[in-house]
Amino acid sequence: MVKSHVLVISFPGQGHVIPIMELAQRLVEQGVKVTFVSTEVIHNTVTSTWINKDGYKDLMKIVSIPDGLDSWDDRSDLSKLLKSISQTMPGKLEELIESIDKEDDSKVTCIIADLTMPWAIRVAKKLGITSATFWLASVATLASILSVQKLLDDGIINDKGILLKDGMIRLSENMHPIKTSNIWWVCFDDLALIEATFQLVLEAKEVSSWPEWFLCNSTTELEAAALSEYPQLSPIGPLLASNRLADQVGHFWQEDPTCLEWLDQQETSSVIYIAFGSFTLFNQTQFEELAIGLELSNKPFLWVVRPGMTKETTTTFPNGYMERIGSRGRIVSWAPQQKVLSHPSVACFMSHCGWNSTLEGLTNGLPFLCWPYFGDQFQDKSYICDIWKTGLGFNKNEEGIITHGEIKSKIEELFNNEMFRAKALGIREKVASSITKGGSSYSNFSKFIEWILEKDSHANNQHNK
Incomplete structure (x- = not known):
């Protein structure tokens, strides 16, 4: 007994x-x-x-x-x-x-x-x-x-x-x-x-x-x-x-496992994974800037847009957005994140830098694009960008918006600098031990x-x- x-x-x-x-x-x-x-x-x-x-x-x-x-x-x-x-x-x-x-x-x-x-x-x-x-x-x-x-x-x-x-x-x-x-x-x-x-x-x-x-x-x-x-x-x-x-449990939203099949069709280390946790809120202007920035990156991306992610009643994508991105972008309401981050197609993690997400990204040797929202996320971003040097943050303009140009620029910088990936893989080995x-x-x-x-x-x- x-x-x-x-x-x-x-x-x-x-x-x-x-x-x-x-x-x-x-x-x-x-x-x-x-x-x-x-x-x-x-x-x-x-x-x-x-x-x-x-x-x-x-x-x-x-x-x-x-x-x-x-x-x-x-x-x-x-x-x-x-x-x-x-x-x-x-x-x-x-x-x-x-x-x-x-x-x-x-x-x-x-x-x-x-x-x-x-x-x-x-x-x-x-x-x-x-x-x-x-x-x-x-x-x-x-x-x-x-x-x-x-x-x-x-x-x-x-x-x-x-x-x-x-x-x-x-x-x-x-x-x-x-x-x-x-x-x-x-x-x-x-x-x-x-x-x-x-x-x-x-x-x-x-x-x-x-x-x-x-x-x-x-x-x-x-x-x-x-x-x-x-x-x-x-x-x-x-x-x-x-x-x-094992499978992660405790989610507040139903996961969409079909995104894993989409990842299977992408090239190794090519996909940007974007997820901002359960609290982050965007206004419509910021949401559209992010959408356009991802479009202009010309990289395949998997983007988690959970219900209620924008301050407006409904989340609205730019006109003609879905048609323009076609199969290059996959948008889901919630993802099996640990499985996504361990997928060989994923190249980097655009994240709110919550500690769970930070640990999940580090464990899989992924560099970060850091977009903290509140609470401890700013200190986690400091770890990633300043101490471990496994990622980049974004700069806001005078109106407090991260523009599509800034997003495109930081994506390019992360993909073009092998140092971020190398340092992330080094952290992964230490954590695994x-x-x-x-x-x-x-x-x-x-x-x-x-x-x-x-x-x-x-x-x-x-x-x-």
Whole structure:
């Protein structure tokens, strides 16, 4: 009978659910029972798109608790969502754990919480359950949370998290300088969202030292300087389904696998893959400039245009666009990204530089064209362009638009300079070494599994008191 029973809880965002769902599946592969917890809306979305969800039915349950908002509320209003989550979900999580312990044959022995759900760590402490926290973005981004007191003391931000000083700073001697305007929570346009996010940052910093393990989706091969500052971190990344030859799960939209057949028909290292994640929004002018830039590149391209990607009600392509690009361009609403990026036809990745996408591109040795939108994406772009030197960024004009000429120019520069590809392939080799047997991430994950299994008996005893 399975004794270890881990409850895993994720923030309700696409970029959070995918890596934490991957972590959950790896636990299951090691014989650990997992209850994956999300909000009701995310639960319904993920289970509707996960075709093979019965594959783990014996050891993995996917359950939901309410986020406190009504069905008609706008969950893209993140400040409203954050407040509702913190008010509603802690009590609901306690109720869930109590019901599991009464009805299940194995009680919850450990809680793994997304650090952006810090209240879940408080629940674990209150109930006497061992815990681990998981940080799914870069360690450089995490550093701004762990250094929040320094940012306050130095007058970089005020007590509401709002930026006071624009310039370059070092969070530590070993880490590369960052723009203060790139601190991830100050990038939002909405002051209410900055304040709500900053409150989460303060709570995350407070509880960050409580769990027995602090896991992160990175590797020493990518972030040696940042990781050297935080010996309490255990990097176990990149957590990608493709690394274990499995299908990625946790998508909010149905993937279109037919684009893989289209890629099969293209020449090796010829295709530009364009995808901007689940949040990026364009106005119609910017969208059309991108479309024309891709057209003028004369390169084959696969472009993910998800529903609601533009601020306008409907996404409109330039007149006659589809006829002009013909079969040279393929446009889909959502793609099986890990499979796309590993396809030999793909030459480069035009990306918003979310950490998941960054890891997926790096793992496949691809150079980047960087188009960050918000949050941690600007720091990820800095890694790609300034530290690893595996990609290029775009420059905006006076109106804040990246023009079709700029897009065409940067595509040509990336394709004509072999240095980007060579450096990307070098990074790929380093990352691959970390996740194979004997590598740093492999070893850390193995130790974590051992800890879960060893702590099981103790946790059960504590929980029964």
